[in-house]
Amino acid sequence: xxxxxxxxxxxxxxxxxxxxxxxxxxxxxxxxxxxxxxxxxxxxxxxxxxxxxxxxxxxxxxxxxxxxxxxxxxxxxxxxxxxxxxxxxxxxxxxxxxxxxxxxxxxxxxxxxxxxxxxxxxxxxxxxxxxxxxxxxxxxxxxxxxxxxxxxxxxxxxxxxxxxxxxxxxxxxxxxxxxxxxxxxxxxxxxxxxxxxxxxxxxxxxxxxxxxxxxxxxxxxxxxxxxxxxxxxxxxxxxxxxxxxxxxxxxxxxxxxxxxxxxxxxxxxxxxxxxxx
Amino acid sequence: xxxxxxxxxxxxxxxxxxxxxxxxxxxxxxxxxxxxxxxxxxxxxxxxxxxxxxxxxxxxxxxxxxxxxxxxxxxxxxxxxxxxxxxxxxxxxxxxxxxxxxxxxxxxxxxxxxxxxxxxxxxxxxxxxxxxxxxxxxxxxxxxxxxxxxxxxxxxxxxxxxxxxxxxxxxxxxxxxxxxxxxxxxxxxxxxxxxxxxxxxxxxxxxxxxxxxxxxxxxxxxxxxxxxxxxxxxxxxxxxxxxxxxxxxxxxxxxxxxxxxxxxxxxxxxxxxxxxxxxxxxxxxxxxxxxxxxxxxxxxxxxxxxxxxxxxxxxxxxxxxxxxxxxxxxxxxxxxxxxxxxxxxxxxxxxxxxxxxxxxxxxxxxxxxxxxxxxxxxxxxxxxxxxxxxxxxxxxxxxxxxxxxxxxxxxxxxx
Numbered sequence: 019x020x021x022x023x024x025x026x027x028x029x030x031x032x033x034x035x036x037x038x039x040x041x042x043x044x045x046x047x048x049x050x051x052x053x054x055x056x057x058x059x060x061x062x063x064x065x066x067x068x069x070x071x072x073x074x075x076x077x078x079x080x081x082x083x084x085x086x087x088x089x090x091x092x093x094x095x096x097x098x099x100x101x102x103x104x105x106x107x108x109x110x111x112x113x114x115x116x117x118x119x120x121x122x123x124x125x126x127x128x129x130x131x132x133x134x135x136x137x138x139x140x141x142x143x144x145x146x147x148x149x150x151x152x153x154x155x156x157x158x159x160x161x162x163x164x165x166x167x168x169x170x171x172x173x174x175x176x177x178x179x180x181x182x183x184x185x186x187x188x189x190x191x192x193x194x195x196x197x198x199x200x201x202x203x204x205x206x207x208x209x210x211x212x213x214x215x216x217x218x219x220x221x222x223x224x225x226x227x228x229x230x231x232x233x234x235x236x237x238x239x240x241x242x243x244x245x246x247x248x249x250x251x252x253x254x255x256x257x258x259x260x261x262x263x264x265x266x267x268x269x270x271x272x273x274x275x276x277x278x279x280x281x282x283x284x285x286x287x288x289x290x291x292x293x294x295x
Numbered sequence: 296x297x298x299x300x301x302x303x304x305x306x307x308x309x310x311x312x313x314x315x316x317x318x319x320x321x322x323x324x325x326x327x328x329x330x331x332x333x334x335x336x337x338x339x340x341x342x343x344x345x346x347x348x349x350x351x352x353x354x355x356x357x358x359x360x361x362x363x364x365x366x367x368x369x370x371x372x373x374x375x376x377x378x379x380x381x382x383x384x385x386x387x388x389x390x391x392x393x394x395x396x397x398x399x400x401x402x403x404x405x406x407x408x409x410x411x412x413x414x415x416x417x418x419x420x421x422x423x424x425x426x427x428x429x430x431x432x433x434x435x436x437x438x439x440x441x442x443x444x445x446x447x448x449x450x451x452x453x454x455x456x457x458x459x460x461x462x463x464x465x466x467x468x469x470x471x472x473x474x475x476x477x478x479x480x481x482x483x484x485x486x487x488x489x490x491x492x493x494x495x496x497x498x499x500x501x502x503x504x505x506x507x508x509x510x511x512x513x514x515x516x517x518x519x520x521x522x523x524x525x526x527x528x529x530x531x532x533x534x535x536x537x538x539x540x541x542x543x544x545x546x547x548x549x550x551x552x553x554x555x556x557x558x559x560x561x562x563x564x565x566x567x568x569x570x571x572x573x574x575x576x577x578x579x580x581x582x583x584x585x586x587x588x589x590x591x592x593x594x595x596x597x598x599x600x601x602x603x604x605x606x607x608x609x610x611x612x613x614x615x616x617x618x619x620x621x622x623x624x625x626x627x628x629x630x631x632x633x634x635x636x637x638x639x640x641x642x643x644x645x646x647x648x649x650x651x652x653x654x655x656x657x658x659x660x661x662x663x664x665x666x667x668x669x670x671x672x673x674x675x676x677x678x679x680x681x682x683x684x685x686x687x688x689x690x691x692x693x694x695x696x697x698x699x700x701x702x703x704x705x706x707x708x709x710x
Binding site: 289 | 418
C-alpha cells in the first residue's frame with residue numbers, strides 16, 4: 019500500500035491572515051463529530067431535550083403576548099400578536115443560542131484546544147449548527163399556531179425559511195467568532211455577554227414591528243442582519259406587509275461582513291489560544 | 296535520506312504571567328494605559344535555538360527536568376502553539392497524544408467516545424470503523440460499550456482512551472508523559488504496544504517521560520533538554536547517564552537556602568543546604584541515596600540548650616519532625632563559631648515528589664528563636680528504577696503516599 023506523503027512546514031505566525039480551505043476540508047469529519055456530539059449530549063434525555071426546545075419559545079411567547087400584546091397594546095402589523103412575536107422569537111432564539119454557544123465553545127473545549135491540533139474554526143462553526151435542531155422543533159409549533167389562527171403559509175415563505183436560517187447562521191458565526199476569541203483573552207466577557215445579547219434583542223424587531231420606527235430611521239435598524247431576517251420571515255409567511263426583497267440582500271451583505279470580520283479576528287488570535295487558555 | 300522531522304533554529308518565547316493569571320476586560324478598561332505599556336511583562340525563552348534532525352523509524356526519548364522545555368517542544372511539533380522563530384518541516388502525518396482521553400465526554404457511551412476521541416486525534420470515520428473491533432479488544436471493555444463513560448472505573452477509562460490512541464495511523468507519533476496513568480499491568484501492555492509501533496511498524500516516535508526505564512526500553516536515541524537548550528542528543532543510555540549526573544550538578548543552584556532574618560537572642564540560623572551522598576548540594580535526589588540536611592547556626596554569645604530540627608512536609612502534611620536531641624545531646628554553643636548540624640534522611644524511605652523543609656530553632660523549653668510557619672526549602676525526590684522493573688513506571692501521580700519504605704513481602708500458600 020502506498021501512502022501519500024505529506025509535507026508540513028510549521029512557521030511562526032505571519033502577518034497575513036489566510037484561510038487554509040484544504041486543511042479545513044481535511045478535518046470535515048471532526049466537524050461532523052463535534053456537531054453530532056453536541057446534538058447527542060443535548061438530546062440525551064430525549065424527552066426533556068425536545069420539550070425544552072419547544073417550551074422555551076412557547077412560554078416566552080405567552081409572557082410577551084400577555085405583557086406586550088395585551089397590556090402594552092404593542093402593534094403587530096394587524097396579525098394576532100402571539101403568532102407575530104413567535105415568528106420573531108423563533109429566529110431570534112436560534113441566533114442568540116448560536117451566538118452564546120459559539121462564544122463559549124473555546125472555553126468549553128479547553129481540554130481539547132490545549133492538547134490537540136485542528137483548525138480551531140471548526141469549533142465555533144459546529145457550535146452554531148446545533149441550535150438549528152431546536153429551531154426545527156420550534157418551527158413545528160409555528161405551523162401549529164398558523165393552523166390555529168387560520169394562516170396559509172405561502173410557498174415562497176416556506177422556501178425562504180432555510181435562506182433566513184442561513185443568514186442567521188452566518189451572523190451568529192461572525193459575531194460568535196469574535197466573541198469566542200475575546201472570551202479566551204478576557205475571562206469576564208462571558209458574564210457581560212448575556213447582557214449584551216439581551217440589549218441586542220431590544221434593538222431587533224422581535225417584540226415590535228419595524229413599522230413602529232419612524233420611516234427615516236428604518237434603514238438604521240436594518241444594519242442588524244437579524245432585523246431583516248425577522249421582518250422577511252413575517253412578511254413572507256404571514257403576509258404582514260409586502261415583502262421587501264431588498265432586505266434579503268442587505269441582511270446577507272451585513273451577515274457576510276460580520277463573518278469576514280469574525281474570521282479575520284479569530285484567525286489573528288487563534289494561534290495563541292493554547293498559550294492563554 | 297531526508298529526515299522525517301527537521302527543526303531549524305527554533306525559539307519559543309513566553310511572557311511570564313501569561314499562564315498564571317488571565318486578563319479581565321474590566322482591568323483593561325479600568326486602566327487603558329496598560330494597553331500600550333508592554334515593557335512590564337517579563338520574557339521567558341522556553342526553547343532556545345533548537346536544531347534537530349530525526350530520521351524515519353527512530354524512537355526518540357525526550358528527557359529533562361520540569362520546566363526544561365520538553366512539553367513546549369512537543370506542543371510546537373503538534374502545532375498546538377506556534378514557534379516564535381524558526382522552521383519545522385515534517386514529512387508525514389503527525390498524531391500527538393499529549394494526554395490520554397482528550398475530549399472524552401462523560402455522558403456519551405464507550406462506543407460513542409471511541410468515535411469522538413478518534414476524530415479528535417485525527418482519524419477519519421472510516422479509519423475508526425475499520426479499527427473499532429481492535430480498539431475494543433485492546434481496551435477489554437466489550438461488556439461496557441454502551442455504558443456512559445462516567446460510569447467507568449478510572450482504569451477502564453484509561454484503557455479505552457489509550458486503546459484509541461494506540462490505533463492511530465500516522466508516520467509520526469508524539470507522546471507526552473501519558474503512561475503515568477493506569478495500573479502497572481496496563482502500563483506494561485501500553486509499553487508493549489509502543490514497542491510494536493516503533494519496531495515492527497517502523498514509525499517515528501517522540502516520547503517525553505520522566506520514567507527512565509520506559510525511555511531506555513522504548514527509545515534508541517534520546518534528547519536531553521535543560522533550560523530550553525538541547526544539552527545532548529545521542530544514544531539513549533549515554534544521554535540518560537548524563538542526565539542523572541547533570542541533575543546533581545545543576546542542584547548547585549538549588550539545594551541551598553540562605554536566611555536573611557536574624558534570630559532572637561543573637562542566635563542565627565544562617566543557611567540550610569541539602570546534600571547528596573557525595574556531599575554535593577542538590578535539590579534533586581534519587582531515592583536510593585541518603586539525603587543530608589545541614590543547618591548552619593551562628594551564635595553571637597555563649598548559649599546552652601539550643602534545640603534545632605525540622606519538619607519534613609509533603610503535599611501540605613508533615614511527614615515527620617526530627618530534632619537533633621533525637622540522637623545527640625545539647626551542645627553548648629560558643630560565641631563567634633559556626634556550627635553545622637546535619638541530619639540524614641536514609642535512602643529508600645522517601646517517595647517520588649517534592650519535599651519541603653520547615654526549620655525549627657529554639658532554646659529547649661524556653662522559647663523559639665525563629666518563626667517560620669512555612670517551609671523554606673524544597674527538594675525533589677525521584678524513585679530510582681534500579682533492579683526492580685516495577686519501580687521503573689512509578690512516579691508522583693501513580694504511586695501515592697508520603698513515604699515509600701521498602702517493606703519485606705512474603706508469600707505463603709495455604710491449600
